[in-house]
Amino acid sequence: MAVIGFIGLGNMGGPMAANLVTAGHEVHGFDLVPAALEAATAAGVTVADSAAAAVRDAEFVITMLPSGKHVLGLYADLLAAAKADALFIDSSTIDVADARQAAEAAATAGFPALDAPVSGGVGGAAAGTLTFMVGGGDADFERAKPVLDIMGGKVIHCGQAGAGQAAKICNNMLLGITMIGTCEAFVLGEKLGLTHRALFDVMAVSSGQSWSVTTYAPVPEVVPASPANRDYQPGFAVPLMLKDLDLAKNAAEANAVYTELGKQAAELYRRFSENGGSGLDFSAIINDIRERSK
Numbered sequence: 001m002a003v004i005g006f007i008g009l010g011n012m013g014g015p016m017a018a019n020l021v022t023a024g025h026e027v028h029g030f031d032l033v034p035a036a037l038e039a040a041t042a043a044g045v046t047v048a049d050s051a052a053a054a055v056r057d058a059e060f061v062i063t064m065l066p067s068g069k070h071v072l073g074l075y076a077d078l079l080a081a082a083k084a085d086a087l088f089i090d091s092s093t094i095d096v097a098d099a100r101q102a103a104e105a106a107a108t109a110g111f112p113a114l115d116a117p118v119s120g121g122v123g124g125a126a127a128g129t130l131t132f133m134v135g136g137g138d139a140d141f142e143r144a145k146p147v148l149d150i151m152g153g154k155v156i157h158c159g160q161a162g163a164g165q166a167a168k169i170c171n172n173m174l175l176g177i178t179m180i181g182t183c184e185a186f187v188l189g190e191k192l193g194l195t196h197r198a199l200f201d202v203m204a205v206s207s208g209q210s211w212s213v214t215t216y217a218p219v220p221e222v223v224p225a226s227p228a229n230r231d232y233q234p235g236f237a238v239p240l241m242l243k244d245l246d247l248a249k250n251a252a253e254a255n256a257v258y259t260e261l262g263k264q265a266a267e268l269y270r271r272f273s274e275n276g277g278s279g280l281d282f283s284a285i286i287n288d289i290r291e292r293s294k
């Protein structure tokens with residue numbers, strides 16, 4: 001069993017660290033928020049006085065932070081404090097360019113590093129069923145895999161540094177687009193007199209099929225996992241979808257890629273977020289479309 005340094009014990013990092021403890025690892029954790037530290041202590045994490053102290057004896061250093069600036073800001077301290085050959089794994093969702101910069105900073109300091117963002121949300125973090133999308137070298141991936149397997153149901157090696165973040169934002173850009181398209185189809189169906197059930201039964205087995213239809217349909221009482229069954233409580237909240245769409249937009253602009261629908265999806269989610277949607281699941285954008293269809 002390994003010593004694992006875990007920085008960022010929030011909604012995702014807290015339960016992920018708890019699963020590592022349950023699997024028998026010695027987890028040294030740190031967060032800036034006292035409530036996160038209390039919950040982590042209750043889950044069996046050994047709380048350190050600082051991020052640097054949490055990683056000092058660690059064989060694996062896992063970060064689960066809000067954004068790239070947090071990761072890059074902390075890496076300077078962590079790389080100075082870690083013991084030789086510690087493997088750095090950043091599971092935050094951040095810009096591809098920031099992920100590559102973090103990997104370079106680690107390499108310059110003599111440490112192997114992976115970007116390993118996740119999908120699956122807080123439920124997946126608690127259940128240990130996250131999907132990890134991993135960027136970095138083959139040997140480093142193989143070394144990290146047993147640790148990631150504890151927190152995840154699927155662990156996919158996507159390529160070299162930054163490839164995990166690239167896969168994550170491409171997937172989530174498509175998710176944002178398909179959700180808006182699915183909502184538009186259901187609202188149009190309503191206006192044309194179709195029941196949700198009839199349209200769902202067709203789209204779920206026809207060429208309009210996607211995860212946004214079959215698993216997460218934005219209307220109540222057609223699929224069990226849908227937040228529509230519980231007043232659109234998240235789930236995957238609108239600000240997190242907006243964050244990922246903005247990361248995709250940044251990457252598209254930086255690489256001169258024409259992603260018109262991805263950009264439009266970001267603007268629709270921004271407007272919804274600013275007009276009462278920020279506390280809701282991202283599938284609640286169907287209500288905004290209904291409102292504008294009156």
Ligand code: NAD
Nearest residue numbers: 008009010011012013031032033064065066092093121122
């Ligand atoms: P969160 O805000 O709940 O947790 C982040 C934690 O990092 C906070 O507790 C914060 O105090 C801590 N932190 C910030 N700066 C720090 C520092 N310098 N030292 C120590 N701790 C510090 O966010 P979250 O929902 O856990 O998300 C974490 C990451 O996972 C984000 O990048 C997010 O985009 C991604 N993500 C979230 C979800 C989700 O459903 N919540 C799903 C997939 C991916």
